[in-house]
Amino acid sequence: MAxxxxxxxxxxxxxxxxxxxxxxxxxxxxxxxxFGADMMLPGQLEGAxxxxxxxHARIVSIDTSEAETMxxxxxxxxxxxxPDLKEAGAGAADVDLAVNIIARDKVLYEGHVVAAVAAxxxxxxxxxxxxxxxxxxxxxxxxxxxQAMAPGAPILHPGTRTKNVEPAPEEDSNVVSRVVxxxxxxxxxxxxxxxxxxRTFTTKPVxxxxxxxxxxxxxxxxxxxxxxxxxxxxxxxxxTMTSTVLGCDPTRIKVTPAExxxxxxxxxxxxxxxxxxxxxxxxxxxxxxxxxxxxxFKGTGPASGTKITVKIGATNDGKLTACKSELFYEAGAFxxxxxxxxxxxMIAPYQFENLLLEGYDVLVNKPKxxxxxxxxxxxxxxxxxxxIDEICQKIGMDPIELRLKNASVEGSQAAYGPKFPKIGYVxxxxxxxxxxxxxxxxxxxxxRGVASGFWFNAGMNSSATVHLNEDGNVTVVVxxxxxxxxxxxxxxxxxxxxxxxxxRVQPFIGDTETVGFNDVTGGSRTTLATGQAVTEACEKVKxxxxxxxxxxxxxxxxxxxxxxxxxxxxDGSEPPLSMAKLARGWGRTGGPVSATASLNARxxxxxxxxxxCDVEVxxxxxxxxxxRYLTAQDAGRAIHPSYVEGQFQGGVVQGIGWxxxxxxxxxxxxxxxxxxxxxYRIPVASDxxxxxxxxxxxxxxxxxxxxxxxxxxxxxxPLAAVANAVSNATGCRLTDLPMSPMRVxxxxxxxxxxxxxx
Amino acid sequence: MIRVHFxxxxxxxxxxxxxxxxxxxxxRELFRTLDTRFPGIGERLEHGTSVAINGEIIADAVYEALPxxxxxxxxxxxxxx
Numbered sequence: 001m002a003x004x005x006x007x008x009x010x011x012x013x014x015x016x017x018x019x020x021x022x023x024x025x026x027x028x029x030x031x032x033x034x035f036g037a038d039m040m041l042p043g044q045l046e047g048a049x050x051x052x053x054x055x056h057a058r059i060v061s062i063d064t065s066e067a068e069t070m071x072x073x074x075x076x077x078x079x080x081x082x083p084d085l086k087e088a089g090a091g092a093a094d095v096d097l098a099v100n101i102i103a104r105d106k107v108l109y110e111g112h113v114v115a116a117v118a119a120x121x122x123x124x125x126x127x128x129x130x131x132x133x134x135x136x137x138x139x140x141x142x143x144x145x146x147q148a149m150a151p152g153a154p155i156l157h158p159g160t161r162t163k164n165v166e167p168a169p170e171e172d173s174n175v176v177s178r179v180v181x182x183x184x185x186x187x188x189x190x191x192x193x194x195x196x197x198x199r200t201f202t203t204k205p206v207x208x209x210x211x212x213x214x215x216x217x218x219x220x221x222x223x224x225x226x227x228x229x230x231x232x233x234x235x236x237x238x239x240t241m242t243s244t245v246l247g248c249d250p251t252r253i254k255v256t257p258a259e260x261x262x263x264x265x266x267x268x269x270x271x272x273x274x275x276x277x278x279x280x281x282x283x284x285x286x287x288x289x290x291x292x293x294x295x296x297f298k299g300t301g302p303a304s305g306t307k308i309t310v311k312i313g314a315t316n317d318g319k320l321t322a323c324k325s326e327l328f329y330e331a332g333a334f335x336x337x338x339x340x341x342x343x344x345x346m347i348a349p350y351q352f353e354n355l356l357l358e359g360y361d362v363l364v365n366k367p368k369x370x371x372x373x374x375x376x377x378x379x380x381x382x383x384x385x386x387x388i389d390e391i392c393q394k395i396g397m398d399p400i401e402l403r404l405k406n407a408s409v410e411g412s413q414a415a416y417g418p419k420f421p422k423i424g425y426v427x428x429x430x431x432x433x434x435x436x437x438x439x440x441x442x443x444x445x446x447x448r449g450v451a452s453g454f455w456f457n458a459g460m461n462s463s464a465t466v467h468l469n470e471d472g473n474v475t476v477v478v479x480x481x482x483x484x485x486x487x488x489x490x491x492x493x494x495x496x497x498x499x500x501x502x503x504r505v506q507p508f509i510g511d512t513e514t515v516g517f518n519d520v521t522g523g524s525r526t527t528l529a530t531g532q533a534v535t536e537a538c539e540k541v542k543x544x545x546x547x548x549x550x551x552x553x554x555x556x557x558x559x560x561x562x563x564x565x566x567x568x569x570x571d572g573s574e575p576p577l578s579m580a581k582l583a584r585g586w587g588r589t590g591g592p593v594s595a596t597a598s599l600n601a602r603x604x605x606x607x608x609x610x611x612x613c614d615v616e617v618x619x620x621x622x623x624x625x626x627x628r629y630l631t632a633q634d635a636g637r638a639i640h641p642s643y644v645e646g647q648f649q650g651g652v653v654q655g656i657g658w659x660x661x662x663x664x665x666x667x668x669x670x671x672x673x674x675x676x677x678x679x680y681r682i683p684v685a686s687d688x689x690x691x692x693x694x695x696x697x698x699x700x701x702x703x704x705x706x707x708x709x710x711x712x713x714x715x716x717x718p719l720a721a722v723a724n725a726v727s728n729a730t731g732c733r734l735t736d737l738p739m740s741p742m743r744v745x746x747x748x749x750x751x752x753x754x755x756x757x758x
Numbered sequence: 759m760i761r762v763h764f765x766x767x768x769x770x771x772x773x774x775x776x777x778x779x780x781x782x783x784x785x786r787e788l789f790r791t792l793d794t795r796f797p798g799i800g801e802r803l804e805h806g807t808s809v810a811i812n813g814e815i816i817a818d819a820v821y822e823a824l825p826x827x828x829x830x831x832x833x834x835x836x837x838x839x
Contacts, residue, residue: 372839418813418829418831418833
């Protein structure tokens with residue numbers, strides 16, 4: 001592990017950059033922390049959900065009469081128990097949200113909710129859910145973008161016409177929209193190339209694979225309000241979405257965040273909360289619903305399956321001249337794949353003067369996709385970075401050298417339009433190039449792969465409140481769920497601002513009524529944006545305490561200064577006043593001290609990562625073993641380096657799983673064939689080497705501490721880094737993920753039979 | 759003058775124009791000016807669009823001031839994971 005600081009003006013922090021134990025650590029390792037499923041209220045009922053066994057079917061009728069009479073059953077809800085938002089004139093996104101929670105006239109994927117039951121025990125609820133009689137008219141389904149776009153394909157949502165195509169289509173389609181990024185002259189750019197590589201890549205849907213299944217508890221109160229406990233990436237967003245589906249004002253609902261056992265984008269959306277709330281409203285008792293793993297796979301959003309064609313031209317001396325690409329992303333059963341983000345990020349590391357990138361959002365009979373770390377970017381980077389690797393092979397150029405020759409720098413124009421502000425991409429390339437891993441000799445059947453990636457940082461809305469306690473210690477209340485160590489980061493930023501020991505800062509995540517509004521923990525934004533709010537609130541408390549000290553000393557505030565957690569008189573005529581002393585005297589100076597800061601964060605940075613992977617391929621079995629893995633990422637400023645490294649490593653490991661093993665396997669009937677961690681194989685510790693990290697620090701000039709978001713971009717390069725390593729080990733370019741032993745063996749056999757192994 | 763760049767998704771409203779120069783001191787004024795010239799574009803920009811001002815991407819930018827000679831791009835509002 002290493003930190004490479006590119007900032008020569010590092011002011012020498014006392015707390016930022018240190019590695020204290022996370023404030024939530026003790027409770028988590030001792031089992032005291034309360035996750036979504038741990039909530040238990042007096043009189044609580046247990047819920048179970050009935051899901052569609054079909055990929056696409058019309059609901060002819062639902063008969064709950066027998067189930068209602070079963071032992072312990074207290075209530076059953078179906079789509080009829082929720083408002084028809086389409087009829088109410090809601091926008092398409094809200095209508096889709098509501099219909100995804102519980103089906104109305106059609107089920108659109110296996111696992112689509114049809115009904116939910118509340119009973120005294122979970123077993124009773126499950127038994128009753130199975131006794132609900134649903135008469136389906138099974139409809140033909142589509143599972144891939146090719147099937148969905150084929151002539152005569154069954155249409156998921158009649159009336160859908162592809163947006164942003166000319167001429168305007170006159171027929172319904174499963175292609176919801178087209179997005180285009182265009183610069184320069186693509187034909188001239190390709191004509192200027194000495195070498196052109198064009199390939200088509202496919203990837204399967206993969207799940208975020210969080211260990212904690214979704215869980216929600218709802219308690220409908222006599223006042224008509226509903227209290228919800230759930231683990232999510234944003235309890236304010238859960239409140240908004242739940243109220244939309246229930247048809248009430250958001251402030252009729254209070255959401256208390258539970259600890260979260262992994263989200264990675266998949267817990268930005270609701271699934272169970274409205275069901276539990278409506279069941280609670282019907283029974284007058286609290287209701288808990290907890291998914292099992294089968295339900296998580298079938299009923300929640302994976303990342304898109306994709307089909308991407310990339311054509312890149314380059315000169316023999318390694319100058320990239322043009323990039324043309326068509327991207328088709330599965331949206332699942334409702335519009336909204338991240339194909340737009342894919343087109344905006346896929347060539348961001350490079351200065352292409354000529355490009356034409358066309359993306360299509362395609363409906364298929366699978367769960368609606370959800371965000372997954374840098375949503376949309378890893379699959380597109382897999383395609384681009386693989387083609388660039390092949391260009392390097394063709395022209396005999398080192399992959400780092402080619403990237404350095406074409407690297408985006410401050411002032412380069414991104415594919416999506418604006419010029420980059422200060423960025424640290426070149427520094428990640430140099431860090432990899434200069435690391436010993438990049439020079440280690442490789443043996444037989446071994447290969448090395450390099451890839452880079454880009455992802456945006458989001459700003460958005462954050463609030464924080466800082467309280468001075470009577471002992472002079474500080475409580476920091478934020479509304480951003482902590483999915484990666486953000487409480488530790490908030491405490492460190494507060495400690496640095498006050499100049500006090502971080503142990504004196506207690507961070508806390510408030511519910512929707514305890515702290516001001518916060519957008520979700522997503523978009524790599526929390527340390528950046530909520531950190532700004534915490535810093536501002538701390539500065540307000542400092543200013544207040546300095547004014548109170550001046551009042552105590554009967555002097556002007558300009559005659560005092562803040563030094564290491566206490567206020568000093570500039571002329572030294574009084575002993576310093578510590579925060580504890582000022583707290584003890586707050587009754588005389590104006591009362592308790594606290595401050596709130598709410599902001600729409602500015603100064604958002606950009607994140608780049610470069611990674612190198614060494615693999616060994618077993619030619620007998622096709623098994624790919626990762627020997628070494630090194631990632632270098634620009635963190636701007638690592639507030640807590642251990643948790644920054646953890647984000648880097650987590651992204652890489654998930655990307656390795658995506659590259660080598662993970663995929664949704666479907667039967668011809670459109671049902672998932674591997675909905676368990678036994679058959680859907682995520683990497684475990686014994687599969688992996690240590691993921692080596694280099695934290696590059698090119699401070700973000702727009703942030704008070706120089707922070708860039710670090711949570712997402714780490715997953716962008718691994719698909720290609722592993723694929724490029726496999727290609728260099730075997731001479732086979734695998735264009736279909738995952739590179740499971742079967743696919744690797746197929747490629748090796750093709751090659752040995754005289755094919756090219758593609 | 760503010761240099762405004764239009765992505766492909768807006769060019770159906772600009773008659774295919776990729777960029778224009780206009781006078782405006784705030785993003786809101788820019789939206790109104792553009793809407794006068796390209797009817798309908800103002801409403802589209804008001805909803806679901808982030809604005810990049812001299813490279814800095816800002817969500818909900820409608821009340822932002824525009825520096826003289828600013829370069830402006832419009833981007834869809836993005837979700838992260």
